[in-house]
Amino acid sequence: MKRFERKPIHALVVPLVLAGCLAAAPAAFAQDLHASLSAAPSAVPADARTAAERYAEGLALRATGDDLGAFNAFQDAAELGHSKAQRRLGEIYDRGNAAVRRDYLLALHWYQKAREQGEQIATPPRRSFGVLGYGG
Numbered sequence: 001m002k003r004f005e006r007k008p009i010h011a012l013v014v015p016l017v018l019a020g021c022l023a024a025a026p027a028a029f030a031q032d033l034h035a036s037l038s039a040a041p042s043a044v045p046a047d048a049r050t051a052a053e054r055y056a057e058g059l060a061l062r063a064t065g066d067d068l069g070a071f072n073a074f075q076d077a078a079e080l081g082h083s084k085a086q087r088r089l090g091e092i093y094d095r096g097n098a099a100v101r102r103d104y105l106l107a108l109h110w111y112q113k114a115r116e117q118g119e120q121i122a123t124p125p126r127r128s129f130g131v132l133g134y135g136g
Contacts, residue, residue, distance in 0.1 A: 051080035058085065068099035078110060086114035087121065 058073030071092060077085035090111035096102030111121050 047080050048082075051077040051082035051085065054080070055082050055085045055088075058088065067097045071097075071099050078113070081117070083114045083117035083119045086110045086117070087119045090114060090121070 054073045054077040058070045058077065061073055062070035071089075074085045074088045074092065078089045087110070090107045090109075092100050093103045093107035093110060115121050
């Protein structure tokens with residue numbers, strides 16, 4: 001898949017965007033962002049810190065409507081092994097968005113990567129359609 005060129009984000013802009021997003025964000029978003037940031041203490045290896053930072057940037061970019069920027073940030077974090085970013089990539093590929101076309105094989109790939117690291121991936125309920133495919 002062709003990667004898009006990313007524009008650099010000034011170091012002072014990210015904290016301001018994060019603060020603005022947290023002020024207007026739903027509680028679930030704020031909890032997810034807080035968990036991501038708090039999971040990156042200084043004792044964590046540099047790759048894990050970088051992955052957590054890119055994941056947090058992806059959340060902030062998604063909240064501002066920048067689908068491409070969020071996708072690139074989530075992909076960077078996922079490639080560094082961040083399980084939540086892997087799950088997010090699975091969701092993006094599963095549904096598609098303005099920047100990324102739906103791709104079920106890539107969705108399954110990223111869901112599996114996240115699942116291998118302990119992420120809970122919901123599975124759709126199985127439905128019984130009875131005899132001949134009709135209710136029952």
